[in-house]
Amino acid sequence: MRRFALVAFLATTVALSTFAFAIDVDRNFAGSAQLDYLFVPTTPRARSFTFDGFTTELALKLAVDFSDSVSASVKICYGCHGFETNMAYVDIRLADQLNVRVGRMNPAFGDFPVRHDPANHRANSKPLPYDMGRMLRLREWNLSILPAPYVDNGLQISGTQWFGADTQLDYAAYVVSGLKGNDDGFDVDFVQSRSGSLYYVDNNSEPAVGGRLGLTINPTTYTSATLGASGMYGHYDPSGELSYVVVGVDLYIRLDALVLRGEYLLRRTEFALGSNPEERFRFAFTDLDRNFFIKDGFYVETEYPFTDWFEAFYRFDGMRRIGNVARTSPLSDVSGILRHTLGANFLLRRGVRIKLSGELWDFSDFDDEIAIHTGVVANF
Numbered sequence: 001m002r003r004f005a006l007v008a009f010l011a012t013t014v015a016l017s018t019f020a021f022a023i024d025v026d027r028n029f030a031g032s033a034q035l036d037y038l039f040v041p042t043t044p045r046a047r048s049f050t051f052d053g054f055t056t057e058l059a060l061k062l063a064v065d066f067s068d069s070v071s072a073s074v075k076i077c078y079g080c081h082g083f084e085t086n087m088a089y090v091d092i093r094l095a096d097q098l099n100v101r102v103g104r105m106n107p108a109f110g111d112f113p114v115r116h117d118p119a120n121h122r123a124n125s126k127p128l129p130y131d132m133g134r135m136l137r138l139r140e141w142n143l144s145i146l147p148a149p150y151v152d153n154g155l156q157i158s159g160t161q162w163f164g165a166d167t168q169l170d171y172a173a174y175v176v177s178g179l180k181g182n183d184d185g186f187d188v189d190f191v192q193s194r195s196g197s198l199y200y201v202d203n204n205s206e207p208a209v210g211g212r213l214g215l216t217i218n219p220t221t222y223t224s225a226t227l228g229a230s231g232m233y234g235h236y237d238p239s240g241e242l243s244y245v246v247v248g249v250d251l252y253i254r255l256d257a258l259v260l261r262g263e264y265l266l267r268r269t270e271f272a273l274g275s276n277p278e279e280r281f282r283f284a285f286t287d288l289d290r291n292f293f294i295k296d297g298f299y300v301e302t303e304y305p306f307t308d309w310f311e312a313f314y315r316f317d318g319m320r321r322i323g324n325v326a327r328t329s330p331l332s333d334v335s336g337i338l339r340h341t342l343g344a345n346f347l348l349r350r351g352v353r354i355k356l357s358g359e360l361w362d363f364s365d366f367d368d369e370i371a372i373h374t375g376v377v378a379n380f
Helices: 002-024 190-194
Strands: 028-038 053-065 070-079 082-095 099-104 152-163 169-177 208-219 223-237 243-255 258-272 293-305 309-321 334-349 350-361 371-379
Touching: none
Parallel strands: none
Antiparallel strands: 028 053, 028 371, 053 070, 070 082, 082 099, 099 152, 152 169, 169 208, 208 223, 223 243, 243 258, 258 293, 293 309, 309 334, 334 350, 350 371
């Protein structure tokens, strides 16, 4: 299936490029790649609770503008999961205030997913609320709140309304297939939600809904600020009985070359009680109507380019889980993670940089850890 996805992408690239040349329209091919090495000095053989060692992330995108109002994009990504189809959609732009997108896409949610490709953010790893596979204790936590990129099939309408020359309001609303899981699930199954080997189709015959609002103010040429709010709702089980709600707020501030960012996410997820909850779960239920857990998290980060070839950044992020867990889970009814990340980027030449970062992990249910990342990233 993954080989087919790669072959299909290359065939589509050739076909769209040929067609674009034939009708003389604009086309753009771009990509980014990162090779990262993760070492955990506090636990040198960390394979049991993270993907240490070498990993590669790759993103390849072809976009074709057929006219001022119609375009198409296809994107293939590669990571720990192998090759996957990240995008395959058509945009129909009716006005600045109304754009219609249909196909396979990244539904609008938060700030970080817009820049999730490895060349678009300074850290080697992703913020905890959006981490997909490089966090420590990823299996015990079942990854993050909404692993980025979140990819789904559906329809999205979006647009921008300007108020004067300095203020803009962006909106997006969508219906998509939604996250996936099992009827007897404890949580969303992110492998089912994104894997082509399990089919890119809806599993419960009903769509999920969501959207985002963002307000941007540009008071001067050197300053800018964006405040956003996002939400998503759906059912993840085939029977359509177990719901999830994801909400988030994000803030971006630019003061000349200094950049500040922050986000907060919360997901409320229902789980199946089963015929015998006392044996299925680790903690006794005082109220069987509380068949859900809360997972929330945040990150705040700052970055600054000290020279043309040296950039530094600092990130503080965390995640928390509140609620009952499976009997075999090592988590408690309230579990938490805090992490400090300090790093630097060295620009070797345009489009190529070395990423170095160190992470201090503080777990409530496990021993604390130190992680070191070394990576090389290029965009083209």
